[in-house]
Amino acid sequence: MKAVRWHNRRDVRVEDIPEPSPGPGEVKVKVGWCGICGSDIHEFVEGPVFIPTEPHPLTGTMAPQTLGHEFGGTIVEVGPGVSTSRVGERVSVDPALSCGKCYWCKHGFPMHCDSLAYFGLIGDGGFAEYAVVKGSNCHPIPAQMTFEMAAFGEPVAVAVRAIRQGGVKEGDTVAVLGAGTIGQLIAQVARAYGAVQVFVSEIAPQRREKALELGATAVFDPVEVDLVEEIRARTDGLGVDVAFECVGGTQVGMLPNTAVQVVDVLRKRGTAVIVGVFDEPTAFHFAGVLFLEKNITGSWTFAPEEFQTGLDLMASGKVKVEPLITGRIGLEEFVEKGLLELELNKDENLKILVSPGRS
Ligand SMILES: [Zn+2]
Ligand SMILES: [Zn+2]
Structure with a gap:
């Protein structure tokens, strides 16, 4: 064969x-x-x-x-x-x-x-x-x-675990940094778990359009706007409950590092989930994590029951x-x-x- x-x-x-x-x-x-x-x-x-x-x-x-x-x-x-x-x-x-x-x-x-x-x-x-x-x-x-x-089945399962690691629940606000396949799926699964606002930050215009079409409530080009300010302006100055890094921390030109940004867009006590694969170490100031009691966690693959949850979300049409x-x-x-x-x-x-x- x-x-x-x-x-x-x-x-x-x-x-x-x-x-x-x-x-x-x-x-x-x-x-x-x-x-x-x-x-x-x-x-x-x-x-x-x-x-x-x-x-x-x-x-x-x-x-x-x-x-x-x-x-x-x-x-x-x-x-x-x-x-x-x-x-x-x-x-x-x-x-x-x-x-x-x-x-x-x-x-x-x-x-x-x-x-x-x-x-x-x-x-x-x-x-x-x-x-x-x-x-x-x-x-x-x-x-x-x-x-x-x-x-x-596999990429949706990865998105389901990320949402669970972030503890996304009914009424939450969410930010997704990077709208490749995994970012697109996380944005959709977040909506399925009850997130009321899903902000997507992405450089490529086609991917921003796709995210909007599939349920993101607002999309941003991080080259054009100050993402942290835009998100604060839409969340009563608070920042989001949960944010997902789906890039892997790659810096493009003078853009802020997404590893730093994913924590900066959070409200106090919010949770950042690292889903992108980092190839290199990155500088990070932990003072904000201390004073603002922010959480940072990873999300690695999935459990068998999360795989099934992903299939159910696709079957029900909640994830396209x-x-x-x-x-x-x-x-x-x-x-x-x-x-x-x-x-x-x-x-x-x-x-x-x-x-x-x-x-
Ligand atoms: Zn894969
Ligand atoms: Zn084992």
Whole structure:
């Protein structure tokens, strides 16, 4: 079968590999659609980041391996000992795999598992005709949910956890810094959790428009306006209850650092959630955190129940993902129209989906 394999930095190949078959506890999924994630670009441009170059403690796998951790499809074969899945079932795949034995697994935080694995980054993933995954990682999807929507299971789950980490509740005001796919989804999930005002700060005009179309109550270009002032003016001078950093702290020109801004836009006792992946350290003055009793937390992947919550939000129409799709390509076009397109034309794109059924 055809599969997209990561061999090394700048060396991702579309290859023929043997079709996998499910072992105990596993199922074989015929992939419908699989989304390209920012982390796939990271692995391509500066990897290996998460991809193991020696056997991973949980999966025993290492490069070269099949990319793709955002996918849905149909179960076509069920391995021994799987009672929860059946052939023909349409599913969205939760890519996270934890050991179930370490301190964090035992305390209800599988995303902090000492040997966390992730299909498509650690273990073969969904940029292939077929993927073999744990049956327990497959969430059945309702009939009205397309495989395109199923491919958003993972990013929506990331947004759900971020909202929970921030404690967003009915009546809250929220700011989202950076409107890539994750920022767009966080803005929508915030509305679904009852946020009455959602401010989105984003440099790219197309992304600002998209955010407005999908439920943001106001959008700002941080190059043009003083974001902190604009937000204070709209929140009785208080600032927002919860703010999300979805950029990774990259400074553009003389713009204020988003890591600083995400705390500055908060009201006293507000919560900043770090969702963007930081490559470098950043300077930060903690005095404001002290005097104003602000909270700063991270949000890392998600728990299985948050994955299901995300699917439910999509199924109910509260979170719309179709407008975030900016490209649909086949496996053969993966490098040129997928990775390179996202690397070189970042602002024009949000999510590019890949289907083995498309050539
Ligand atoms: Zn992802
Ligand atoms: Zn564990």
